[in-house]
Amino acid sequence: xxxxxxxxxxxxxxxxxxxxxxxxxxxxxxxxxxxxxxxxxxxxxxxxxxxxxxxxxxxxxxxxxxxxxxxxxxxxxxxxxxxxxxxxxxxxxxxxxxxxxxxxxxxxxxxxxxxxxxxxxxxxxxxxxxxxxxxxxxxxxxxxxxxxxxxxxxxxxxxxxxxxxxxxxxxxxxxxxxxxxxxxxxxxxxxxxxxxxxxxxxxxxxxxxxxxxxxxxxxxxxxxxxxxxxxxxxxxxxxxxxxxxxxxxxxxxxxxxxxxxxxxxxxxxxxxxxxxxxxxxxxxxxxxxxxxxxxxxxxxxxxxxxxxxxxxxxxxxxxxxxxxxx
Amino acid sequence: xxxxxxxxxxxxxxxxxxxxxxxxxxxxxxxxxxxxxxxxxxxxxxxxxxxxxxxxxxxxxxxxxxxxxxxxxxxxxxxxxxxxxxxxxxxxxxxxxxxxxxxxxxxxxxxxxxxxxxxxxxxxxxxxxxxxxxxxxxxxxxxxxxxxxxxxxxxxxxxxxxxxxxxxxxxxxxxxxxxxxxxxxxxxxxxxxxxxxxxxxxxxxxxxxxxxxxxxxxxxxxxxxxxxxxxxxxxxxxxxxxxxxxxxxxxxxxxxxxxxxxxxxxxxxxxxxxxxxxxxxxxxxxxxxxxxxxxxxxxxxxxxxxxxxxxxxxxxxxxxxxxxxx
Numbered sequence: 001x002x003x004x005x006x007x008x009x010x011x012x013x014x015x016x017x018x019x020x021x022x023x024x025x026x027x028x029x030x031x032x033x034x035x036x037x038x039x040x041x042x043x044x045x046x047x048x049x050x051x052x053x054x055x056x057x058x059x060x061x062x063x064x065x066x067x068x069x070x071x072x073x074x075x076x077x078x079x080x081x082x083x084x085x086x087x088x089x090x091x092x093x094x095x096x097x098x099x100x101x102x103x104x105x106x107x108x109x110x111x112x113x114x115x116x117x118x119x120x121x122x123x124x125x126x127x128x129x130x131x132x133x134x135x136x137x138x139x140x141x142x143x144x145x146x147x148x149x150x151x152x153x154x155x156x157x158x159x160x161x162x163x164x165x166x167x168x169x170x171x172x173x174x175x176x177x178x179x180x181x182x183x184x185x186x187x188x189x190x191x192x193x194x195x196x197x198x199x200x201x202x203x204x205x206x207x208x209x210x211x212x213x214x215x216x217x218x219x220x221x222x223x224x225x226x227x228x229x230x231x232x233x234x235x236x237x238x239x240x241x242x243x244x245x246x247x248x249x250x251x252x253x254x255x256x257x258x259x260x261x262x263x264x265x266x267x268x269x270x271x272x273x274x275x276x277x278x279x280x281x282x283x284x285x286x287x288x289x290x291x292x293x294x295x296x297x298x299x300x301x302x303x304x305x306x307x308x309x310x311x312x313x314x315x316x317x318x319x320x321x322x323x324x325x326x
Numbered sequence: 327x328x329x330x331x332x333x334x335x336x337x338x339x340x341x342x343x344x345x346x347x348x349x350x351x352x353x354x355x356x357x358x359x360x361x362x363x364x365x366x367x368x369x370x371x372x373x374x375x376x377x378x379x380x381x382x383x384x385x386x387x388x389x390x391x392x393x394x395x396x397x398x399x400x401x402x403x404x405x406x407x408x409x410x411x412x413x414x415x416x417x418x419x420x421x422x423x424x425x426x427x428x429x430x431x432x433x434x435x436x437x438x439x440x441x442x443x444x445x446x447x448x449x450x451x452x453x454x455x456x457x458x459x460x461x462x463x464x465x466x467x468x469x470x471x472x473x474x475x476x477x478x479x480x481x482x483x484x485x486x487x488x489x490x491x492x493x494x495x496x497x498x499x500x501x502x503x504x505x506x507x508x509x510x511x512x513x514x515x516x517x518x519x520x521x522x523x524x525x526x527x528x529x530x531x532x533x534x535x536x537x538x539x540x541x542x543x544x545x546x547x548x549x550x551x552x553x554x555x556x557x558x559x560x561x562x563x564x565x566x567x568x569x570x571x572x573x574x575x576x577x578x579x580x581x582x583x584x585x586x587x588x589x590x591x592x593x594x595x596x597x598x599x600x601x602x603x604x605x606x607x608x609x610x611x612x613x614x615x616x617x618x619x620x621x622x623x624x625x626x627x628x629x630x631x632x633x634x635x636x637x638x639x640x641x642x643x644x645x646x647x648x649x650x651x652x
Contacts, residue, residue, distance in 0.1 A: 020364075022471070025472065025548075025552055026402070026471055026472050026552075027368060027398040027401040027402055027472070027536060027537060028366045028367055028368035028398050028399060028401075028402050028404070028462070029366070029367050029368070030364050030365070030366050030367075030402070030464065030469045031364060031365040031366075031367060032364050032365075032466065033359040033364075033365060035361060038346075038356050038357060038358050038359075039356070039357040039358075039359060039365065040354045040355070040356055040357075041354055041355050041356075041357060041410060041443065041444060041459075041461075042353060042354035042355070042444065043410040043411075043412055043444060043445050043446055043457075043459060044412070044446045045412035045413070045414050045446045045448050045455075045457060046448070047414050047448060047449070047450035047451065047452060047455070048451070048452070049450075049451035049452075050448065050449050050450060050451060051448070072353040072354050073354060075353040075354075076352070076353055076354050076356070078354070084367060084369040084459060085369075086369055086370070086371035086412075086457040087371075088371050088373050088455050088457075090452075117367065118367060118368065118369060119369050120369055120370050120371045120457070122371050122372070122373060122376065122377070123373070123376050124373035124375075124376060124452060124453060124455060125373065125374070125375035125376060125452075125453055126373060126374070126375070126416075126450060126451075126452020126453030126454075126455060127450060127451055127452030128452075129371075129373070129414050129450060129452065129455045131369075131371060131412040131414075131446070131457035133367075133369060133410060133459040135367075136354070138356065140358065143356045145348070145352055146351065146352050146353070210353060211353060222351075226351055226352075
């Protein structure tokens, strides 16, 4: 298995939709950014033993890496355009692994209308590591930002929160609920659903936006810090899947698991009260539920409270250790 | 040492020239591509034990990674714009290492007028791995390509060839010439000089272009394959530094070392005979020597010959194993 054959057999076919990728035969790709648009660029790196166990089906590793980057684009309100991929492969990685990895990319390229545009394939003496750079387009000046939330704005999330953190416990055999619930939670952990349609619809409506990757309360903290405001989230208003509801009584630290578990890849955003009806309608068009879970407040503290207003203290607010993305 | 502090202390200051990087606090960067320009994107990955030994000064690792990517941009005729960096750091990497690594980036940012725009910092359980995505700008439709060389075109290289391959032998204590020569060769191996000015001046003049990374003859083979032509290079015309000239009698396989050694990061390009004077003038303006080393021929073979026309057979044409870039 040599590098040029790998590229020719498995990766060049993923680039055929994009003329500027030159079938991955040139030194770089050339992209035309349409007039009036800006380019949104995000880059993530993942490594075996830190971000994935290593025995996952390779198609799932591929899809999760692609989808977490698409989630970053969604948080900025961008439409996915293309991506670049670096693979650092240990000796043990065989061609069969790469074939299935590339098939995972292909299936998600079709779902999200995105194309491979270039990258690098190399050996490593360490563990399998991957880096993906995703490019998106947004009308000039309309990118959603973490800064912009205003006092009185509602705080919203898409989908349900906490499934992935519970799914990780299922994957690690630390949690068993029911066959159906376990499958749902595991799927939510392994294959996130980046809210790319909703993200684009939020342009001009949301005042601030981020995707929930480090944990709900920590990511809300990022919005608060960048916007220079505080926030309160009501525990009972956080949307949970049926599977998460049935799992919660079995979990040692339910509040931490849900509100600080991370890996949700749902959108967390703020918008003025007057936009509530419009938001619900946009979300419906995008085919995803949104839920109002709190409100932007004066000050700089980010609090989780129960419906009586009593604060719930979390032992940790998010995925704080040296691991996640910028 | 936590991730957010690392970014704040060492990487955010490298992004201050670029408003769309948002001080590395957002999910992604936003770039405005000027009207009439296209974006050129290249991505490389390097890993300890494969692309570098690991005991190099971290500033040199940083600079080489940045410069090899700038060399890809130069080969396409693009002006450097910005870059994204993913660091996958093993536990042993301490803050002092990162500080010096970031200083290396800073010094090259000043030299090449380029700014950090985003990226990812993460732990790995494997070896130190890095991935860099570099962005450049080129007037629409004017990017230089590997395809385009025509029969009768002259074949040119910038600078001198073979220094880096000899420098690697010095680094591995397999070659010792003289204090002065060793220092020159080692420096050429450790800190390549991407020909970003020359590359931009070659737009509209060169018919095909690539940077020499895998080895002179192999990279010429890429031009030949993409252009559908053959090529002949004259051994005695390949430009050598004084250090390389004095090292060559000490080397087991001089032809392979020079013409297949790789890591030169010089530009290899083709142009019609009528452009020779213009090329020399452009190169002078860019402050770099260029040398005509051969000619594009009919057919599909890429040959190295001596000045009498006798073919020199290489045991290997380049850095062919599973390692280098796409």
